Amino acid sequence: MPGEQAADRFADFVLSPGRDEVWCVRERHADRGISRAIVSVPLDGSAVDDDGAVRVLVSGSDFYAYPAPSPDGTRMAWICWDHPRMPWDGTELRVAEIGDPRHQVIMGGDRESVLAPVWRDDRSLYAVSDRLGWWNLYLVSADEPPWALCPREEEFAPPLWQLGVYPYAVLGDGRLAVSHGAGISRLGVLHPQTGQLTDVDLPYEVVSPWLSASGRTVVTIAGGPAVPLSVIKVDVPLTDDGTAEVRVLRREAESVPAVGYLPVPRAARLAGPAGSVVHALVYPPANPAVTAPDSELPPYVVWVHGGPTGQVIPVLDLQKAFFTSRGIGIIDVNYGGSSGYGRAYRERLRGQWGIVDVADVMTAALALTEAGEADGKRLAIRGGSAGGWTALAAVTSGLRDAQVGVFAAATSYFGVSDLREFAAQTHDFESRYLDGLIGPLPECEALYAERAPVGHVNHLTCPILLLQGLDDPIVPPFQAESIAAELAAHQIRYAFLTFAGESHGFRKAETIVASLEAELSFYGQIMGFVPPDVPPVPLAGD
Numbered sequence: 001m002p003g004e005q006a007a008d009r010f011a012d013f014v015l016s017p018g019r020d021e022v023w024c025v026r027e028r029h030a031d032r033g034i035s036r037a038i039v040s041v042p043l044d045g046s047a048v049d050d051d052g053a054v055r056v057l058v059s060g061s062d063f064y065a066y067p068a069p070s071p072d073g074t075r076m077a078w079i080c081w082d083h084p085r086m087p088w089d090g091t092e093l094r095v096a097e098i099g100d101p102r103h104q105v106i107m108g109g110d111r112e113s114v115l116a117p118v119w120r121d122d123r124s125l126y127a128v129s130d131r132l133g134w135w136n137l138y139l140v141s142a143d144e145p146p147w148a149l150c151p152r153e154e155e156f157a158p159p160l161w162q163l164g165v166y167p168y169a170v171l172g173d174g175r176l177a178v179s180h181g182a183g184i185s186r187l188g189v190l191h192p193q194t195g196q197l198t199d200v201d202l203p204y205e206v207v208s209p210w211l212s213a214s215g216r217t218v219v220t221i222a223g224g225p226a227v228p229l230s231v232i233k234v235d236v237p238l239t240d241d242g243t244a245e246v247r248v249l250r251r252e253a254e255s256v257p258a259v260g261y262l263p264v265p266r267a268a269r270l271a272g273p274a275g276s277v278v279h280a281l282v283y284p285p286a287n288p289a290v291t292a293p294d295s296e297l298p299p300y301v302v303w304v305h306g307g308p309t310g311q312v313i314p315v316l317d318l319q320k321a322f323f324t325s326r327g328i329g330i331i332d333v334n335y336g337g338s339s340g341y342g343r344a345y346r347e348r349l350r351g352q353w354g355i356v357d358v359a360d361v362m363t364a365a366l367a368l369t370e371a372g373e374a375d376g377k378r379l380a381i382r383g384g385s386a387g388g389w390t391a392l393a394a395v396t397s398g399l400r401d402a403q404v405g406v407f408a409a410a411t412s413y414f415g416v417s418d419l420r421e422f423a424a425q426t427h428d429f430e431s432r433y434l435d436g437l438i439g440p441l442p443e444c445e446a447l448y449a450e451r452a453p454v455g456h457v458n459h460l461t462c463p464i465l466l467l468q469g470l471d472d473p474i475v476p477p478f479q480a481e482s483i484a485a486e487l488a489a490h491q492i493r494y495a496f497l498t499f500a501g502e503s504h505g506f507r508k509a510e511t512i513v514a515s516l517e518a519e520l521s522f523y524g525q526i527m528g529f530v531p532p533d534v535p536p537v538p539l540a541g542d
Contacts, residue, residue, distance in 0.1 A: 010041070012065060012163040017073035020044060023057065025064045025163060034428045035059070038067045038078055058096070058103075063087070063429070065163055068117045068125070074098055077117045077125055079108075079160075084432035084440065087160035088113050088309055088339070088346060093127055095142060107131075107140050113343075115157050116166050126176070126192070128157040128167060130343045137168065137178065139192065149176075150195045156180045158209045159309050159339045169213030171236060177218045179209040183267060183279060183340050184313050187211075187220065189236055198240040204232075206313050219249070223315045226262045228252040256316065260288035263324040265314045265332070270367045272336070276348065278360045279334040279341060281314055284373070287325045299527050300329040300374040302361050302407075304383030304390045308349060308437070311340040322516055326531060328523065331368060335360035335390070337437075353437035354451030357390045358398035362406045378527040380409040382519070385475065385504065388415015392453035392483065395461050405460040409526040411519050413467045414504055417454040417479040420445065426474060454479070457486035463493040463539070465522040467515050469502030484540075493541040495522060 012025040019040075026039045037059035047053040058064065061080035065087070068077040076098060081091040090110040096103035107129055108114035115128040115135065124141035131146070135157040138146040150156075156178055157167040168178040168190075176192055179185040187200045187207040205224035212219045216236045223229035229252040235245040256262070263283035272278040285298050292298060301323065305312045312332045320330050334340065336356040337349025348356050361381060369376035383391035395410045416422050423434050423441055432440075438447055449455065464487060468480040480496060487494040497518055499511045506512050518537040524530055525539060 010039075012067060014067055014069065016040060016069050017071060019073065023067045023069060023076070025067065026054070036062065036064050038064050038076070057098070058094075065091075065160060066115070066117055068119060069098075070119050070122050072122050075122070077119065079114060079117065084435035085110065086309070086430075086433055086436065087115070089436060091115070091160075093117055093125075093140065095125075104142055106142050107138070107146055113160075115160055116168065118166070118168075118170060120170075120192075126168070126170070133344055134342045135167075137176070137190065137192075149192050150190055150197050152180070152197075153342065154180045154182050155185070155209075155340055155342070158185075158311075165210040167209040167211065169211045169218060171213055171218075172215040173238075175236075177211055177213050177236060179207055179211060179220070181340075182342070183334070185209045187218070187222075187234065189240065196240070200234060200236060200244045202232075202234070202244065202246060203227075204230075206315055223252070225265055225314050225316060226256070226259050228254075228256060228316050253316075257318070257321060257325075258288075261286060261325045262316065262321050263330070267314075268331075268364075268367070270363055272363045273359050276336065276360075277345075278336070278363050279338070279345075280364050281312060281332040281334075282368070282373075283320055283324050283330040283332065285324045285327045285329050286321075287327070290327065292327060297373065297375040298327055298329050299378035299380065299523065300331055300365065300368050301411075301523070302365050302379070302381040302391075303330055303332045304335070304357070304361055304381065304387035305332070305338070306383070306385040306387045307339075308335075308337045308353060308357060308386045308390070309339055309346060310386075311338050313340075319512075319516060323520065326520065327529075328520075329368075329374060331364050333361050333364045335364075350436055351439060353434075354389070354393050354397065358394045361390060361394055362398070365406055377408060379407050380411070380523055380527075381407045382411035382413070383415060384413035386416060388412040388475075389417070389419070389453070391415060392417055392464070393451065395464065396453040396458065397451050397456040399458060399460045400456070402460060405462055407462050409463050409465070409523055411465040411467070411522065412480065412483070413506070413515070414469055414472055414475045414480070415453075415466075416475050417483050418448075418452045420448045420452070421479065422475065423448075425476070454482045454486070457483065457490050457492065459490070461487070461490065461492055463487075463522075463526050463541075465519060465537070466494065466496040467506075467518070468496070468498050469504065469506065469511075470498050470500050471502060472504045474504040488540060491541055493526070493539045495537045495539050497537070 007029045009027045062082040065079045092108040093114045117127045137149045176190040204222035208221035231250040265281040270278040368374035466480045484496040521537045
């Protein structure tokens, strides 16, 4: 483009019927900022030398997803939304004739999240919407009200964090292969005419909400607490009482520890503040070679997932097994705001990040002690990135009105300690995410300061282990440095480990090993045990 340097990125590709081109979402980075559009790209290679060969089909919104040409190629459907909404807050399903600048909104809005449109025929589409509180499948058209195919208090889609993935697929005979469930997803076959939904019998506890199909064959990812995540091919039976043929195409790991060393989680529904429900997965310690003393309850660590609009599911995790095989239990908390449990549960965090999540992780920890499963004096919390924010807040700003602290130790993996800095530096997709989680800046700057871990280390703050990549552009090292300085000023024990060459999320095997061993040593020093064969991590303040 004359006068400016542009860099283009493309995603969410779909072949255009009857044309030698693909339609996709283009993201353009230029001097004037970031813009997105749905474009057509010719497959003859002409766009390499001629930028004009790429035609803009739709533009004007901040974000786009799921370009979907009608079977006859005359119309297109798509999903779009604008700042400050995230796609799980509100999106619109639009349809337009190709070449006509006018469009029609046939589903969605500010308070309805619509996803994954797929044309059934030239006039109607399938789509997922949470208009009734859960992401369910609908049949929609420009002429008729949306019709729920199988209304349930279950999710038939995950939040839209990535482009180009579909939570359902149309089989060759018109049935729909779907992922569905509350908390975890299963693979099912839905008859769109009758609404009958039949689960496919698979040797896996969890099925990914990302599906692809051809004929009667479905490809997806599946796994379980003792089974590695695997890419599987499923030949769906012709009848609902038939047996599916399953073939593993690729496993995440070819070998795993003996089953006895892998923790078996149980789903827990805990009573939270003001009658709310807190969802969690409890992983008791598991080691067939060791028997714990009858009089001693194990320590437990609360794990806090990132996102925060994310979700934890019961799949094989060797990092969890590293701790549970050494006598430390884990409770993985899907705090209010997590996906997988309907819109109302997600929206518990609206305007309440740093409040609801903190209350929920404390509720989960205390529930274990009240049930006689965990030693109440040996509770810890850990989280990474956005989960690190909650972990740090639970032992700093979240203790403002407390008489005693809940946790004896905390670990932060590149955790956010000041959201004002985070909001200023994060990428465009999440640049207004915090508007819904806390409030817009600068109007709500006082709230950001009030809830931030930084500036709120106090006499109830427990020892903290800080683990930080030195090349992290999302949560720069100075955020951890600020917490370390406050801990030192309050004479609270802590350790601060940095890793050169690591960004936001550790990738090097040696870094991951060093971090886990440091975490285990840290818990041992704080909770009064000596883990064997693990180098002690030096603690400042000793």
